[in-house]
Amino acid sequence: MRADGSTHTTAVLILGAGPAGLVLGNLLRAADVECVILERRSRAHIEQRARAGFLAPESVAVLREHGLDAGLRAGGQTHGICEFRSAAGRFELNYAELGRGEPHTVYPQQNLVTDLVAEFLRRGGDLRFELTAEQIHDRFGDRPLVQARDAEGREHRFAARYIGGCDGARGLARRTVTVARTVNEYDITWLALLAQAPPTTSTVVYGVHPDGFAGQMPRSAEITRYYLQCAPHGDALNWEEPRIWAELARRLGADRHGPLREGAIIERSLVHLRSEILDPLQEGKLFLAGDAATSISPSAAKGANLAVLGARALAEAFTRAVRHYDHTALDRYSADLLPRILRAQQFSNSMIELLHPPTGPAAAFRRDLQRAQLHSLATSRSHRDFFAESYVDI
Ligand SMILES: Cc1cc2nc3c(=O)[nH]c(=O)nc-3n(C[C@H](O)[C@H](O)[C@H](O)COP(=O)(O)OP(=O)(O)OC[C@H]3O[C@@H](n4cnc5c(N)ncnc54)[C@H](O)[C@@H]3O)c2cc1C
Incomplete structure (x- = not known):
């Protein structure tokens, strides 16, 4: 220069x-x-x-x-499986063996x-x-x-x-x-958390819950990212740790699918989608x-x-x-x-529509469609292949 x-x-x-x-x-x-x-x-x-x-x-x-x-x-680390949990139960999607057969690297x-x-x-x-x-x-x-x-x-x-x-x-x-x-402002906010804790499962977990989305994304053997949908201007940033873990456990169905591996929350921020x-x-x-x-x-x-x-x-x-x-x-x-x-x-x-509780006038109807989408993703080979390809594609 x-x-x-x-x-x-x-x-x-x-x-x-x-x-x-x-x-x-x-x-x-x-x-x-x-x-x-x-x-x-x-x-x-x-x-x-x-x-x-x-x-x-x-x-x-x-x-x-x-x-x-x-x-x-x-x-x-290679990651090739994501898991969906909802009122209908849980299912895994082994995307590294579907679609183009490619995993993510975390x-x-x-x-x-x-x-x-x-x-x-x-x-x-x-x-x-x-x-x-x-x-x-x-x-x-x-x-x-x-x-x-x-x-x-x-x-x-x-x-x-x-x-x-x-x-x-x-x-x-x-x-x-x-x-x-x-522009699309989704009117959806996540509390983005980093926990000093190993992931509960080695997979990504998407929790579809009527009270809001919750998710787990592994980062390393010691650190895990969690997301918790929350009110846009609420006080979630100030929630005590036990309240955060209780909310994550509830929305991720820990009573049915096993307890979360808890640890200190080392970072928190709000992400407005x-x-x-x-x-x-x-x-x-x-x-x-x-x-x-x-x-x-x-x-x-x-x-x-x-x-x-x-x-x-x-x-x-x-x-x-x-x-x-x-x-x-x-x-x-x-x-x-x-x-x-x-x-x-x-x-x-399409992921945002799949993961968050619908709101507005046709919310109940769109909740039914969301259930249908999840069922199709759990059972249809071609839907699973398309998801797998889109998930790792850019
Ligand atoms: C909580 C969270 C989780 C995410 N998870 C994922 C994920 O799992 N996978 C994924 O693909 N993406 C994810 N993303 C998105 C991803 O982090 C961003 O898309 C990525 O950082 C974009 O990279 P970038 O270089 O374009 O911008 P940035 O990483 O934002 O970098 C821009 C840089 O420009 C600097 N800068 C800004 N203004 C100026 C200025 N005026 N002069 C000089 N420097 C300036 C900033 O300080 C910054 O360092 C996530 C984002 C968040 C917030």
Whole structure:
């Protein structure tokens, strides 16, 4: 990177060091394309921020093909079964043996981020922590400019040929673009919990209960994620631990299916389920990837996977544009990625409808349909195959 007065110039400026920005940065470094990543948080913060865990086979393949899977190979666990519990009983869906016969790999997102930061720096990458991008100027021009501010309030300016907007759902890139968007606010809130406890079963468990969804997602031998549907503005964040465990046990049918393995709740936050689709994923020289490009609820574990996929596509397109002055892949980026985003959104939406108690005027009728869906998923081979394929697909 060159210093041009007080403005730093690079080929690709990446906003955000989440999975999208870090995969993009690593692939650009490997292709010898100059880039800088700006991240508003500290390194310690992003390396501890627990979020996703389930990686689809295609994400794992991208990481493997680009030499980013050492940690994943050492610490990732293969998962291929999910379980549904409802008033009708419980059934397992061994998706690794249905559909395309592929499992997930469970690897906590903070571990992946830690690996990707280390590898980016090892590849000689320029990563600026605690630098918040505040404004994007001239995104339709030849050399867009980003104004950023550090923790001491000093201003920094970066000029680039292209900007990778990978700064998440509430980042600057999403706020800047004026493209068309559709939104669904689901009016469903989850209390997202991390427990210092081994998973109760080695499978994902989806509890469909009239009082609200409850779920268990294994993360590691010592840590388990639980979700508990709760009132959007209620006091669930302040619930005592015994109350949380009692509610999880009730909605997951612990009396019939066995007690939960309890432990200290080490993290809790509220997740408001929301989807947003932007089209196109680009405006001028600013290209969006990951959560910046689409918001998707965690119900089907697609967000981090779409981030990896978008970053791979963007890295290839930027590389061709910067190294060979060939813009065809950049021109196609949005049209190529959108169908995959839409498919993930569609499946995620169907999971939301399957897992949560219907509300509104036709609630009782839709509850019956939900029962029919669960019955079909338990008994129909073709439905199970389709679910299995969609579950690991991105
Ligand atoms: C509780 C929970 C559970 C989830 N479970 C799953 C799962 O099992 N599977 C799955 O696939 N997905 C899951 N997700 C979604 C997944 O975590 C996200 O989709 C993923 O983090 C998206 O990656 P990203 O790089 O696009 O964005 P992010 O990870 O949000 O990274 C964006 C980065 O940009 C930085 N940033 C923001 N604004 C600026 C700025 N102005 N300047 C500089 N930097 C900025 C942020 O600090 C952040 O580090 C879950 C999410 C949550 C909240």
